[in-house]
Amino acid sequence: MDLLIVGAGAMGRWFGRTVDADLAFADADPERATAAADDLGGRAVPLDGDEQFDVVCLAVPMRLAAEAVDANAHRATDVMCDVTGSMAAPVAAMREHFDGHERLSLHPLFAPQNGPGNVAAVVDESGPLTDAILADLDSAGNHVFETTPEEHDRAMETVQAATHAAVLSFGLAADNVRDEFATPVSAALDELVASVSGGTPRVYADIQSSFGDGTDRVADAARALAMADPETFADLYRTVARSDTSKDGNEHETDKHDPVE
Ligand SMILES: NC(=O)c1ccc[n+]([C@@H]2O[C@H](COP(=O)([O-])OP(=O)(O)OC[C@H]3O[C@@H](n4cnc5c(N)ncnc54)[C@H](O)[C@@H]3O)[C@@H](O)[C@H]2O)c1
Numbered sequence: 423m424d425l426l427i428v429g430a431g432a433m434g435r436w437f438g439r440t441v442d443a444d445l446a447f448a449d450a451d452p453e454r455a456t457a458a459a460d461d462l463g464g465r466a467v468p469l470d471g472d473e474q475f476d477v478v479c480l481a482v483p484m485r486l487a488a489e490a491v492d493a494n495a496h497r498a499t500d501v502m503c504d505v506t507g508s509m510a511a512p513v514a515a516m517r518e519h520f521d522g523h524e525r526l527s528l529h530p531l532f533a534p535q536n537g538p539g540n541v542a543a544v545v546d547e548s549g550p551l552t553d554a555i556l557a558d559l560d561s562a563g564n565h566v567f568e569t570t571p572e573e574h575d576r577a578m579e580t581v582q583a584a585t586h587a588a589v590l591s592f593g594l595a596a597d598n599v600r601d602e603f604a605t606p607v608s609a610a611l612d613e614l615v616a617s618v619s620g621g622t623p624r625v626y627a628d629i630q631s632s633f634g635d636g637t638d639r640v641a642d643a644a645r646a647l648a649m650a651d652p653e654t655f656a657d658l659y660r661t662v663a664r665s666d667t668s669k670d671g672n673e674h675e676t677d678k679h680d681p682v683e
């Protein structure tokens with residue numbers, strides 16, 4: 423299969439490394455396309471070209487996903503897919519601009535250096551080439567699971583926006599203290615702060631813009647904990663503990679709304 427990857431950044435490169443295809447890269451910054459093609463083997467092509475490919479995969483920033491579908495649909499013959507991290511907007515745009523062809527939305531739930539891992543997938547219209555892409559992801563050691571755009575985007579409020587807000591607000595609030603004072607809990611949180619703050623700021627800002635309801639819930643919960651008298655604090659603490667126990671009982675939902683009754 424020949425594959426055009428639009429957006430030659432971290433995720434575009436990950437997709438190019440993972441899928442067995444003849445690669446071409448296009449990017450708003452042509453030097454990035456050339457660098458990715460040189461590193462991974464393939465060629466750089468103009469962003470505004472008309473050459474067609476079996477598969478076009480969009481790896482542009484999330485806020486540009488829908489317009490990138492519109493701008494690039496004419497360059498795909500068989501498959502459009504995206505790895506932009508949101509699903510409702512690109513899937514709707516692919517239905518509008520690439521009706522009657524194979525369509526796939528993928529979200530690798532890890533930074534490239536932490537893969538392989540879980541990959542959420544909306545197989546909106548399947549076919550031989552989407553099957554081949556999914557098989558390549560699987561062969562690379564990823565766990566691909568099917569979801570819907572609605573379920574995915576809702577889950578991102580918890581696993582991305584709320585998670586990042588909790589970790590980053592700890593990073594903002596924490597004082598510098600001597601390492602000897604670290605507890606197992608504070609040390610684990612320090613590691614998470616380092617991991618989350620080691621990414622690309624604009625990627626994390628886009629996640630907040632898209633899924634920020636999760637952050638509002640974290641802010642409300644932190645405020646409730648800060649205002650609580652000892653009895654109320656203990657109630658809130660038990661609410662979290664109960665929900666964690668129910669996870670051990672094989673309930674995998676992590677999204678608990680309205681923690682404050
Ligand atoms: N980095 C991660 O850990 C990660 C993991 C999973 C999903 N994602 C998602 O993947 C998307 C890309 O993230 P990334 O980390 O690769 O970002 P990145 O900044 O490394 O790469 C994005 C690339 O897109 C290019 N670009 C911007 N606008 C464009 C346009 N209109 N047309 C063509 N190219 C354009 C940029 O020049 C850049 O090279 C984001 O939406 C992000 O949420 C990121």
Ligand SMILES: O=C(O)C(=O)C[C@]1(C(=O)O)C=C[C@@H](O)C=C1
Pocket residue numbers: 507530531532533534536581582617625
């Ligand atoms: O650093 C990691 O491995 C991540 O999980 C990165 C992370 C995240 O923190 O949610 C960042 C953006 C992606 O869309 C998916 C995963």
